[in-house]
Every structure is written in structure tokens, then in C-alpha cells.
Amino acid sequence: MDFAYNDEQKEIIKVVRDLVEKEIKPYALEMDETEALREGLLDKLAAQGLLGVAIPEEFGGSGLDAVTIAAIYEELGKGCAGTATTVAANALASYPVIIAGNHGLKKRYFDIINNDHLAAFALTEPGTGSDAGSVSTQARKTEDGGGYLLNGTKCFITNGALAEVFVVFANTRKGGGIRGLTAFIVRKGTPGFTIGKAENKMGIRASNTTELIFQDCFVPVANRLGREGQGFRIAMNTLDAARPFVGAVSVGIAEAAFRACSEYAKVRVQFDKPIASFQMVQAMIADMAMKIEGARLLVQRACWMKDEGLDFSREAAIAKCNASDVAMQVTVDAVQVMGGYGYMKEYPVEKYMRDAKIMQIYEGTNQIQRLVIANKTLY
Ligand code: COS
Numbered sequence: 001m002d003f004a005y006n007d008e009q010k011e012i013i014k015v016v017r018d019l020v021e022k023e024i025k026p027y028a029l030e031m032d033e034t035e036a037l038r039e040g041l042l043d044k045l046a047a048q049g050l051l052g053v054a055i056p057e058e059f060g061g062s063g064l065d066a067v068t069i070a071a072i073y074e075e076l077g078k079g080c081a082g083t084a085t086t087v088a089a090n091a092l093a094s095y096p097v098i099i100a101g102n103h104g105l106k107k108r109y110f111d112i113i114n115n116d117h118l119a120a121f122a123l124t125e126p127g128t129g130s131d132a133g134s135v136s137t138q139a140r141k142t143e144d145g146g147g148y149l150l151n152g153t154k155c156f157i158t159n160g161a162l163a164e165v166f167v168v169f170a171n172t173r174k175g176g177g178i179r180g181l182t183a184f185i186v187r188k189g190t191p192g193f194t195i196g197k198a199e200n201k202m203g204i205r206a207s208n209t210t211e212l213i214f215q216d217c218f219v220p221v222a223n224r225l226g227r228e229g230q231g232f233r234i235a236m237n238t239l240d241a242a243r244p245f246v247g248a249v250s251v252g253i254a255e256a257a258f259r260a261c262s263e264y265a266k267v268r269v270q271f272d273k274p275i276a277s278f279q280m281v282q283a284m285i286a287d288m289a290m291k292i293e294g295a296r297l298l299v300q301r302a303c304w305m306k307d308e309g310l311d312f313s314r315e316a317a318i319a320k321c322n323a324s325d326v327a328m329q330v331t332v333d334a335v336q337v338m339g340g341y342g343y344m345k346e347y348p349v350e351k352y353m354r355d356a357k358i359m360q361i362y363e364g365t366n367q368i369q370r371l372v373i374a375n376k377t378l379y
Helices: 007-034 041-047 066-079 081-100 103-114 231-267 279-307 313-342 349-359 366-378
Strands: 118-122 138-141 147-158 163-171 181-187 193-198 209-220
Touching: 007 041, 007 066, 007 081, 007 349, 041 081, 066 081, 066 231, 066 279, 081 103, 081 118, 081 147, 081 163, 081 181, 081 231, 081 349, 103 118, 103 163, 103 181, 118 147, 138 163, 147 163, 147 181, 147 193, 163 209, 163 231, 181 209, 181 231, 231 279, 231 313, 231 349, 279 313, 313 349, 313 366
Parallel strands: 118 163
Antiparallel strands: 138 147, 147 209, 163 181, 193 209
16 A cells, blocks of 8 residues: 555646646636636646546547546645636546547547547536436437437536537437436537526636527437437446545645645734634644545545546545535634634635535535445445
């Protein structure tokens, strides 16, 4: 068992950390307020290959292992979870193609991302959240059999207005249900495909979240991922792969909040002493440290299991659920340690607290994660 990053991983982490310190952290609040990435930031992220971390090398990506990807996302999470979400959505939208795309589709899809474009994963609908099998977007085969007409609305889609390509889940069976779920690749600008309203969110505000609307949108058979009815399994395998990365971003948020409130506690003087010298504050700091260390190890273990080709579905759910709960607890406590100042936008911890909340919700609520963990533990 080796707990250390290798030299290559250390070098990658250093490059990302420098980028975060210089280009992301100083502008995190500004991006939170303008609800957009700073001009030019996406190009800088793309120039470091961060949009294609999950894409295999043979298709022009960096083909990084999950442990390294998680380390990258933790660094991004320390700087701005909205930016991390924008970038991580590309990995989320890469997995269905890695899992089920044929060679030609992979080449076409990944060439677009490698050309510095964002991608999006579109499963959720107004009536479809935790019950992922209940997708009501329809994919009706055209009479000549050459393709499908997509009709329906997706919501809460990260990168909706920014992405060039989308993985869209629709139902090819009349009655709907899990067995009809099918995944398609749809390019921005395809007739019948429009971007709906952008959401005004509590946190991760630098990331873009929109509706997607499909009205008789023609998608050729060649853009179908796998077979009809394979969509649910593709979605589940994708979420398994991506959930540890939500855990990694959560660890980043928690670490940033922990550091901010620790530094503050050392200089904030009350009753003639730095508040860090008071045992009640020390207990909070110690609890935060334990939770963060544990969360990081669980994220790394889930990623390591994936890299080793082991069954990691349960560990992915554990990693995501635990780390996001930790991020919520730690950020709430960080605000508490900083008192009134923690509540103000002058300090970064209120943003960390808002950002942490979505980690418990997206890519499967923590209730669903507990369900997965319990089922995989009991049966
Ligand atoms: N990997 C592979 N296959 C899986 C799987 C996984 N992780 N989870 C379920 N399956 C398979 C099952 O084996 C089953 O296959 P068979 O019918 O061939 O036996 C099938 O999928 C249905 O499984 P199940 O009955 O458990 O499905 P449910 O409808 O009960 O849903 C949950 C399972 C709740 C786990 C699933 O709907 C889920 O993950 N929901 C959350 C969705 C989500 O994360 N949304 C976030 C939005 S996307 S960012």
C-alpha cells in the first residue's frame, strides 16, 4: 500500500495548483457574482488539457487514471467549485462515450472536446431526478429507420449553454421505463434542439446550468451510443465513474474552508488571545481535520479500485456521499469559527458553504448513495 503520489502526479498537481492560485482563486467571488467563468479562463483550462483528462490517449486525451483526475479536481475545488463543476462535467459526459461508443463515434466526439470544447451530460428532467429510469424524453425511430426524432425537456444540465456536444438520454420504447432508455450524441445547433432558461443557483454559480429542449430533433442512428435500451446501464456506469470526482471536489471545498478558518483563528483575538488557543475552537479544527483526511482517503480508494479494474460501485457511492457530507459539515463549521466575518462575502467561507450543498445533491442525492451502499452491503 502506497499513500504517496508518484512524481508525475506531483508535477500535475503542482501545475494545476499554480493555475488555481493565479487564475481561479483571486476571481472566485467575481465569477460567483457574474455567474460566468472569467474571460479566457476556459482557454487556460483547455491549454492544460483539463477538459480531456478522462479521454483515452489514443483519442487525443490525456487518459489519466482516476486517482490523478481526483487530485486535479480537488485542486480545482479548492479554488472554485463552480469552475471545477464546469470542467468535471466534461469527464461525466466523456464516460458514456468511453463505455458505449464505437471507434468512429469516439473519434468524432472526442475530436470536438479536444478542440477545446465543453460537453454536457443530459439525463435529468423536470420529472426525473433520483428515479433515473423514468425519463420521459422520447426518441421515436423515423419511418426510414435512419434515425430518431427526440422530443422532451431536460433540466439542470451543467454546461447547457456552453457545450458543443451533449450526451442525451431518451426513451425508445412507447411505454417508457428503464428498458427503453437509450443514449444519443447530439451536437449544438442541431435543428429542433434549443437551449432553455439558465438557472439562478445558490452555489457553484460560475458554472452554467440550463434547460435543453428537443422538438422533433433528428438524430441519426450513427449517433446512438450502444444499443436501444442500454441507456440505463450506460448512465449507471457513468455515474459510478464520476461520483468519486464529486467527492474530490468536495474534499477541495472542505480543505479550502478548513485552511481559511484555521488561518483566521490564529489571528483573531478575543479575550486577549487568538481564538485558536481556545479548546472549543481547537476541537472544531481537529474534527474538521479528521473528516477531511478520511474523506480524501475514501475518494482515493474508490478511484484506485476503478483503476485496478475492481468493482467499485459501492465505494464510489461511499466516497461521494461521505465527502460531500464532510464538505457541508466543515464549511458550516468554518463559517461558525469565523463568526460574523464568516457570514460576509468579504471572506470566502460563505461561498464554500453554498457550494458544498450541491455536492450532497447532484450526481445522485446522498439519500440515493445510501440506498446504493445499503443494497450493495446487504445483498
Ligand atoms: N451499474 C450497473 N448496472 C446497474 C447499476 C450500476 N451501478 N445500478 C443498477 N444497475 C442495473 C441493475 O443491475 C438492474 O439491471 P437488471 O434489470 O438487468 O437486473 C437495472 O440497472 C435496474 O436497477 P435497479 O432496479 O436498482 O434500478 P432502480 O430504478 O431501482 O434505480 C438507482 C437505481 C436509484 C440507484 C438509480 O436510479 C440512480 O442511481 N438514481 C440516481 C440518478 C442520479 O444520480 N441522477 C443524477 C443526475 S445525473 S448528474
